[in-house]
Amino acid sequence: MTARVYAIASGKGGTGKTTTTLNLGTSLAMLGKKTLIIDADLGMANLGLLLGLEKSKVTLHEVLSGEAEIKDAIYNGPSGLKVVPCGLSLKGFQKCNPDKLKQIVPIISDGMDYILIDVPAGISRDGVIPLAIADKVLLVVNPELSSLTDALKTKTLTELLGKQVEGVIMNRTELEKTEINRNKVQELLGAQVIEMIPEDANVRRSAAFKTPVVIKNPVSPASIAFRRLAAKIAGEKFIEDDVKAAKGRFLARLTGKIFKRK
Ligand SMILES: Nc1ncnc2c1ncn2[C@@H]1O[C@H](COP(=O)(O)OP(=O)(O)OP(=O)(O)O)[C@@H](O)[C@H]1O
Ligand SMILES: [Mg+2]
Numbered sequence: 001m002t003a004r005v006y007a008i009a010s011g012k013g014g015t016g017k018t019t020t021t022l023n024l025g026t027s028l029a030m031l032g033k034k035t036l037i038i039d040a041d042l043g044m045a046n047l048g049l050l051l052g053l054e055k056s057k058v059t060l061h062e063v064l065s066g067e068a069e070i071k072d073a074i075y076n077g078p079s080g081l082k083v084v085p086c087g088l089s090l091k092g093f094q095k096c097n098p099d100k101l102k103q104i105v106p107i108i109s110d111g112m113d114y115i116l117i118d119v120p121a122g123i124s125r126d127g128v129i130p131l132a133i134a135d136k137v138l139l140v141v142n143p144e145l146s147s148l149t150d151a152l153k154t155k156t157l158t159e160l161l162g163k164q165v166e167g168v169i170m171n172r173t174e175l176e177k178t179e180i181n182r183n184k185v186q187e188l189l190g191a192q193v194i195e196m197i198p199e200d201a202n203v204r205r206s207a208a209f210k211t212p213v214v215i216k217n218p219v220s221p222a223s224i225a226f227r228r229l230a231a232k233i234a235g236e237k238f239i240e241d242d243v244k245a246a247k248g249r250f251l252a253r254l255t256g257k258i259f260k261r262k
Contacts, residue, residue, distance in 0.1 A: 003036070003112035005105060006166075006233075007134035009158075011150030013121035015140045016171035018047050019203055019213075021118040023223070026212040027230030029081035033113040036074070039086035040101060040130045041120040043093050048085030051077055052210040059085050061092035064100045070107055078215050084108075098126045105133050114233075123157055131158050136166035139191070143170055143179040148188050155189060167194035169229065174199045195229040197222050219250050 008021045018041070025037035039047035039060060048054050053075055062068035063084075070084070077083040087093070109115060117130040131137055137158045141147045155165050168189055170182065173196045182193045200222035206213040214223045231238035 002106075003034075003109040003115045005109065005115045005117065005133060005135045007117045007119050007130045007137045008140060009119040009127070009131060009137055009154050010121055010140045010147070011123075011152070011154040012142075012147045015121075015142050015147055015151075016169075016197070017041075017121070017140050018050065018118050020138075020140050020169055020171065020197070020226070021116045022047060022050055023212050023214045023226040024230055024233070025114070025116045026078055026081050026214050027227045028114050028116075028234060029077070029079040030214065030227070031230055031234050031236060032080075033234055034080070034082075034111065035114045035116070036082040036084065036108060036112050037077070037116045038084040038105075038118065040098075040117045040126065042086055042096050042098060042126045043090075043120065045086035045088055047083070047118050048088075050207055050210060050212070051075075051083060051085070053083060053085045054088060056085050059087040059092070061087035061089070061096055063104060064097050065092070065095035066097070066100070067095075070104050074108070078212060082112075098129050101129050102133055123153060128157065128161070131163060132161045134163065137163055138194075139165055139168045139189070140171050141168055141185065141189070142172050143174075143181070143185065145180065148180065148185065152189060155191065165189075165191045167192050169193075169195050169197060171197040172199045173197065194232060195225055197225040197229075217250070 008017045025035050028035040039045045058068045058072045063070050063073050075083045119130045120127045139151045141151045198221045202217045202220040203213050206216035228238045
């Protein structure tokens with residue numbers, strides 16, 4: 001079995017690629033899918049930070065510089081998720097040969113269901129390689145024009161590499177009247193919006209706990225959207241009733257805690 005490889009890309013920085021890689025990856029793992037996420041943002045890595053893996057000695061930097069083997073850069077995340085973090089130092093970045101990722105991904109694909117690659121923003125060489133390796137490219141956009149024009153460039157680049165954009169994830173939607181809506185995004189990018197992730201303060205809160213929001217608060221609005229997206233990708237039914245039941249359990253736990261405190 002070899003994994004389906006997804007590049008999580010954008011164009012513009014800060015749209016939510018790392019958040020999506022982490023929470024989509026965790027949600028797939030929660031569905032029992034063997035999932036590995038890689039931080040390929042070699043210069044500005046932060047996936048490891050969101051999981052408390054920032055002190056890891058062996059990271060993608062060491063692997064891409066030929067100093068370590070990929071098997072030693074794979075760490076355990078939540079719910080069986082596997083994680084390849086990237087180093088934070090500039091020195092480590094300078095030593096990297098990003099082309100090496102092409103050899104590494106097939107090695108780690110064996111026995112996995114999904115590999116998600118967190119792609120750096122922009123159109124640098126480091127960013128092009130994951131697009132070229134991936135089976136499928138997902139674009140993470142925000143409902144604003146600058147994010148969409150930059151995403152369009154990444155889509156064009158993806159097509160130049162002979163790949164297709166599988167779908168668009170609209171992140172940080174607030175459903176304001178002034179916001180660019182789903183249809184407009186689809187029209188501008190010429191690709192399907194496969195999920196809308198709402199603006200949700202729990203995303204930042206969970207980052208402070210170094211825990212994906214889908215674990216910290218599985219029924220918060222962004223978590224529900226990430227879990228629905230994972231079910232869609234895995235071809236499984238996402239049952240809203242299960243969400244309601246989980247919400248009930250979550251509230252019961254919360255009220256239980258409050259009563260205990262009293
Ligand atoms: N749905 C959301 N609701 C609220 N905050 C969010 C949401 N998605 C992402 N964020 C916040 O937005 C910021 C940027 O997110 P993230 O780091 O995932 O973006 P990125 O595309 O990986 O950025 P970069 O291009 O710098 O790598 C983070 O502080 C994150 O917590
Ligand atoms: Mg990022």
